[in-house]
Amino acid sequence: MLYSVLIYASEAVAAARSRQDDEALLARHLALQRELAAEGRLGAVVRLMPTTTATTVRGTNQSMVIDGPFIETKEQLLGLYLVECATLEEAIETARRIGQCCRTPDSGALEIRPVSWSRLDVPRGEAP
Amino acid sequence: MTDLSWIDPLLSAARPQAMGALLRYFRDLDTAEEAFQEACLRAVRRWPVNGPPRDPAAWLILVGRNYALDEVRRRSRHESLPDEAAISHTEDAEMEMAERLDNSHYRDDILRLLFVCCHPELPVTQQIALALRIVSGLTVKEIARAFLVSESAMEQRITRAKRRIAAADVPFEAPGPQARAERVATVSAMIYLLFNEGYAASGGESHVRAALCEEAIRLARLLLRLFPGEPEVMGLTALLLLQHARLDARLDASGNIVLLEDQDRGLWNREMIAEGLVLTEKALRHGRPGPYQVQAAIAAVHAQAARPEDTAWAEIDRLYAMLETMQPSPVVTLNRAVAVAKLRGPEAALQMIEPLAAKLSGYFHFFGVKGALLMQLDRPDEARVAFDKAIALANTPAEAAHIRMHIERLLERHAARSAPPSAAAQATTALPTGRGSAG
Incomplete structure (x- = not known):
């Protein structure tokens, strides 16, 4: 089954990281992505821009356009992985590997959400 | 865990909110700073053992406040502090309470913290130096290096600035909408000048100057998180991102200036440009253009030209004409x-x-x-x-x-x-x- 692993952490903390630490973190993620791709399990990887770039459309007739994220939280959705996993056990194991790339012993969390269905033909995503 | 590098970003991220709240309690920059320093020292000792708290800012505020209050009592009674173990014990007992600390003030707290650094009596260089010290938490040594002065001269400059603020009237009550808007504008101007200090390179090592630009972007994002619907703050953040995206292309290998039209556009930072373009568009949707939005729009036109000859000069001319009427x-x-x-x-x-x-x-x-x-x-x-x-x-x-x-x-x-x-x-x-x- 295809699972999504949603990465939540404080974007304020992410912004406070030094440039070297940020580059090291990206390198760890890229290495993991190569591994998962070699295992034939990697679906897609998404890194989201800060919530300051977010726009929320809400209301029954979607008439209200609000700047900012849907809800104010201490942790924000920073990005996500789509990974093929045979079992939940494997998904948890994969989430741990992703967590090791993030190295967030702080308030960060990874939410595992099985994917009901997906379309993965992304028109244009820029590789790091 | 022997590697403690994870603590630094937590402390830096919590700093504006914690310092802002401590300034509200004690109404004195030195006391707030001392309280925050002490709270950080304790965090470095306790967090690796107990794990980081769920709300680092609340933890630091509470521990810092208790320390400073004890300190005041101790000084007045000439008594010594209770030993470390006793304090640590209360810390843990009070963590529950920290979770419930009133968070509703935090936006005005951070804004006030930024705003006191921009006191009109302070010359611009002092405003910037103070903001880097108080809000960003840079060391005096780092700031001195960026401004090409000795550490002791910078220390003096910051001390003088603090003394001026202490003597001046800093409003501690929650501001009304009008006053809040004015504070946002004043703080925006300071962040813009901080960025220019790094960007214009009026001397000094280039990597030091780049750090100033990055710090300005951090502060702009902080302000935008506080005011996510404010188009001029979006414009300011967009402008800084779009300008800073060209950093690697602005100087050649031997440090010579490379003009915009001669720059290798492959060296431009695409991620920063994308974020800058999104923010510019978001801001302009509000239909309340201001100088930062227009400058961001100009930078956006340049950023969108794949080659110099593709630049939409008519659009740039139109935008500058708009800026001339807003800000002659x-x-x-x-x-x-x-x-x-x-x-x-x-x-x-x-x-x-x-x-x-x-x-x-x-x-x-x-x-x-x-x-x-x-x-x-x-x-x-x-x-x-x-x-x-x-x-x-x-x-x-x-x-x-x-x-x-x-x-x-x-x-x-x-x-x-x-x-x-x-x-x-x-x-x-x-x-x-x-x-x-x-x-």
């Missing part, structure tokens, strides 16, 4: 003249900047642009005079070197005069076609 300034007109040169030729641009001569007689870029326009108009003697003035006014060796390059081309061209016509024509096509300021 000879520097804005000078920049507009660069777009006009592209659209209607150097003669029109020269006519536009000539009335600015008196006001910009001490401005490096004025003579840089003037010289370049005169060169295009084939008036080498006058160009030489303008370039000589530019060199005399250059702020950095890189600026001076850039103008010297123009002069060399001028001399080559002069030499080419006596050579066969084909060589002269070649020299002419190699001439730069405008923009005296770095891209």
Whole structure:
């Protein structure tokens, strides 16, 4: 089954990281992505821009356009992985590997959400 | 866990909120700073053992506040503090309470913290230095290096600034909408100047200057998180991102300035540009344009041109005209003249900047642009005079070197005069076609 692993952490903390630490973190993620791709399990990887770039459309007739994220939280959705996993056990194991790339012993969390269905033909995503 | 590098970003991220709350409690920058320092020291000791708290800012506020209160009591009673173990015990017991700390003030707390650094009585350099120390938490040594002064001189400067603020009247009540908007504008101006301090490179090592730009972007994002619907704050953040995206292309390997139109656009940071474009568009949707939004829009036009010749100069001219009405300034007109040169030729641009001569007689870029326009108009003697003035006014060796390059081309061209016509024509096509300021 295809699972999504949603990465939540404080974007304020992410912004406070030094440039070297940020580059090291990206390198760890890229290495993991190569591994998962070699295992034939990697679906897609998404890194989201800060919530300051977010726009929320809400209301029954979607008439209200609000700047900012849907809800104010201490942790924000920073990005996500789509990974093929045979079992939940494997998904948890994969989430741990992703967590090791993030190295967030702080308030960060990874939410595992099985994917009901997906379309993965992304028109244009820029590789790091 | 032996690697403690994960703690630093937690402390830095919590700093504005924690310092803001501690300033509200104690109404004194030194006490707030001391309380925060102590709370950080305890965090470094306790967090690796107990794990980080769920709300680091609340933890630091509570521990810092308790420390400072104890300190006040101890000083008044001349008693010693209870031993470390006793304090640590209360810390853990009070963590529950920290979770429930009133968070509703935090936005105004952070805004106030930024705002006290911008006190109108403080000269701009002191405002920036103070914000870097108090809000960003840079060390005095780091700030001194960025401003090319000795550590003790910077220490003095910051101490003086704090004393002035302590003597001045800092409003601690929650501001009304009007006062809040004014504070946002004042703080935005300080962040913009901080960025320029790094961007314009008025001296110093380039990586140190880049750090100032990054710090300005951090503060702009902080302000935008507090006011996510404020178009001018979006515009400011977008502007800084779009300008900083060109960092790696602005200087060549030997540190020479590379003009916007000569830059390797492959070196531009695409992620920053994308974020800047999103924010610019979001801001403009509000239909309340302001100077930062318009400047961001100008930077966005440049960022969207795949090649220099694809630049939508008419759009840039229109945006500068808008900026001229919002914020009339000879520097804005000078920049507009660069777009006009592209659209209607150097003669029109020269006519536009000539009335600015008196006001910009001490401005490096004025003579840089003037010289370049005169060169295009084939008036080498006058160009030489303008370039000589530019060199005399250059702020950095890189600026001076850039103008010297123009002069060399001028001399080559002069030499080419006596050579066969084909060589002269070649020299002419190699001439730069405008923009005296770095891209």
